[in-house]
Amino acid sequence: MKKSLFSSRLAPLIAALLLAGCASAVSLTPTAVPAAPAAFRELDGRWAQAAPAEAQVRGRWWAVFADPVLDGLVGRAEINNTTIQLAAARLAQARAFLRNADADRLPQIGVGAGASRGNLLTPGVTTPVTTLSAGATASWEPDLFGRLAKASNAAALDAQSREALLQSARLLVQSDVAQTYFVLRALDDERALVRETISAYRDTLHLTERRYKAGDVAELDLARVQTEVASNESQALALDRRRAQLEHALAVLLGELPSSFMLAEAEWSGALPNVPAGIPSTVLTRRPDVSAAQSAMRAAQARVGMAQAAWFPDVALTANGGFASTDLGDLFKWSARSWGIGALLSLPLFDGGRREAGVQNANATWDAAAASYREQVLVAFQDVEDQLAALRLLTDQANAQTQAVDAAARATVLSNSRYRNGLVSQLEFLDARRSELTNRRQAVQVRAAQYQATVGLIRALGGSWGNSPPA
Numbered sequence: 334m335k336k337s338l339f340s341s342r343l344a345p346l347i348a349a350l351l352l353a354g355c356a357s358a359v360s361l362t363p364t365a366v367p368a369a370p371a372a373f374r375e376l377d378g379r380w381a382q383a384a385p386a387e388a389q390v391r392g393r394w395w396a397v398f399a400d401p402v403l404d405g406l407v408g409r410a411e412i413n414n415t416t417i418q419l420a421a422a423r424l425a426q427a428r429a430f431l432r433n434a435d436a437d438r439l440p441q442i443g444v445g446a447g448a449s450r451g452n453l454l455t456p457g458v459t460t461p462v463t464t465l466s467a468g469a470t471a472s473w474e475p476d477l478f479g480r481l482a483k484a485s486n487a488a489a490l491d492a493q494s495r496e497a498l499l500q501s502a503r504l505l506v507q508s509d510v511a512q513t514y515f516v517l518r519a520l521d522d523e524r525a526l527v528r529e530t531i532s533a534y535r536d537t538l539h540l541t542e543r544r545y546k547a548g549d550v551a552e553l554d555l556a557r558v559q560t561e562v563a564s565n566e567s568q569a570l571a572l573d574r575r576r577a578q579l580e581h582a583l584a585v586l587l588g589e590l591p592s593s594f595m596l597a598e599a600e601w602s603g604a605l606p607n608v609p610a611g612i613p614s615t616v617l618t619r620r621p622d623v624s625a626a627q628s629a630m631r632a633a634q635a636r637v638g639m640a641q642a643a644w645f646p647d648v649a650l651t652a653n654g655g656f657a658s659t660d661l662g663d664l665f666k667w668s669a670r671s672w673g674i675g676a677l678l679s680l681p682l683f684d685g686g687r688r689e690a691g692v693q694n695a696n697a698t699w700d701a702a703a704a705s706y707r708e709q710v711l712v713a714f715q716d717v718e719d720q721l722a723a724l725r726l727l728t729d730q731a732n733a734q735t736q737a738v739d740a741a742a743r744a745t746v747l748s749n750s751r752y753r754n755g756l757v758s759q760l761e762f763l764d765a766r767r768s769e770l771t772n773r774r775q776a777v778q779v780r781a782a783q784y785q786a787t788v789g790l791i792r793a794l795g796g797s798w799g800n801s802p803p804a
Contacts, residue, residue: 413588
C-alpha cells in the first residue's frame with residue numbers, strides 16, 4: 334500500500350521529466366531572418382538565380398590592385414597588428430573553454446594518499462593511532478539528459494564564432510590598410526599638383542614683379558599673384574600635415590611605431606579592377622561577421638537546452654579503491670585493501686525559481702542573438718548595395734570630372750595666351766589657373782574614392798568576389 338502511494342506521488346514528477354526530455358530547443362522562425370535576394374539590385378537592375386557560394390576562396394584579394402608596396406604593407410599588418418593579435422587570443426581562449434567543456438563529459442580519475450592521527454577508544458583505554466591511506470578515485474556523469482553535450486556544443490559554436498571574428502578582424506585590418514594606402518597615394522598626387530601650381534605661380538610672380546618695377550602693371554596685379562602663391566603654399570602645408578597623420582595611422586595598423594615608419598612618395602599607377610557582373614547575393618554567406626553572428630545565435634540556442642536540462646536530475650557514478658593501514662609496512666598488503674562504488678541522483682524540488690529564471694535568461698539571450706543576427710544580415714546587404722551604388726555613381730562622376738579637367742586646362746592655356754598679349758586682365762588668367770587646379774585635385778579625389786569603394790565592396794562581400802589570387 335505504501336509502495337503504491339509512493340509511486341502515485343512520483344508519477345507526476347516522472348511524467349514532467351519525460352515531457353521535458355522530449356521538449357525541443359527553440360527554433361528560428363522563418364521571418365526572423367530576411368530572405369536573401371538572388372542578386373544585388375545595383376549591379377544590373379534585375380535579380381538572377383545563383384548558387385550558394387559559401388565555399389568560395391577569399392585568397393589574397395588585395396593582389397587584384399597589382400601594387401607590390403600594398404602587398405608588403407598588408408603582409409606586415411597580418412603579422413603585427415594588435416587587433417588581429419587580440420582576436421587570435423580570444424579564439425585561443427574560446428578553444429580552451431571548449432576543451433574544458435569536453436573534459437566534463439569524460440570520466441574523471443585521480444589518485445591520492447593521506448595520513449590522519451586520532452584516538453582509538455576501547456573500554457577504559459585510549460590509544461593514539463595513525464592511519465595511512467593510498468588509493469584511486471573515479472567518477473563519471475552519464476549525461477542522460479544531454480546537459481553536458483549541449484554545453485560542449487555551445488562552447489564549440491562559441492569557438493566557431495571567435496574563429497569567424499578573427500577572420501573578420503583580418504579582413505577589416507587588410508581593408509583599412511588598403512584604404513589608408515590609397516588615400517596616401519592620392520594625397521601624394523594632390524601634393525604634386527599643388528607644388529607644380531606653386532612653381533607656376535612663382536614664375537608668374539617673378540614676371541609680374543619685373544613688370545611692376547618697369548611700371549607696366551599696377552600693384553594690385555602684383556598683390557593678386559602674391560596672394561595665389563601664399564594661398565597654395567598654405568594648401569601644400571595642410572596636405573603635408575594630412576599626409577603625416579595618415580602615415581602615422583598606417584603605422585599603427587601595421588603594429589609599428591609612427592616615429593620609425595615612413596612611406597616614401599611614389600607615382601600612383603595601376604588600373605582599377607572591374608567588378609564582375611552578376612555577383613550573387615549568396616556570397617554574403619562568406620562574411621565573417623555574419624558567420625560569427627550565426628554561430629553566436631546557435632550557441633544561445635544550445636544554452637536554452639542547457640537551462641531546460643536543469644530541471645532533470647543529475648546522475649553521478651563514483652568508484653574508489655585503495656589501501657588503509659595503521660602501519661606503513663602493511664599499507665599495500667592485500668588484507669589492507671578497501672573499495673567502494675556509488676551512484677548519486679540529485680534533483681532540487683524547490684529552488685525559489687532559480688531554474689525557471691535560468692530558462693528565461695537563456696531564452697532572452699537567444700532572442701537577443703537572433704535579433705543581432707538579423708541585423709547583421711541586413712547591414713551586410715546594405716554594405717554591398719552602398720558600395721555598388723558608390724562605384725556606379727563614381728564612374729559617372731569620374732567621366733564628368735575628366736571632361737571638366739580637359740576644359741579647365743584648355744581655358745588656362747587660352748587665358749595665358751590672351752593675358753600675355755594684353756587681351757584679358759590678370760584676374761581672368763588667375764581664375765582659369767585656379768579652376769584647373771581645383772578640377773585636377775577633384776579628379777584625384779574621385780579616383781581615390783573609386784579605389785576606396787572597391788576595397789569597401791570587397792570587404793562587404795567577405796573578401797573579394799571569388800576571382801582573387803589564392804592565399
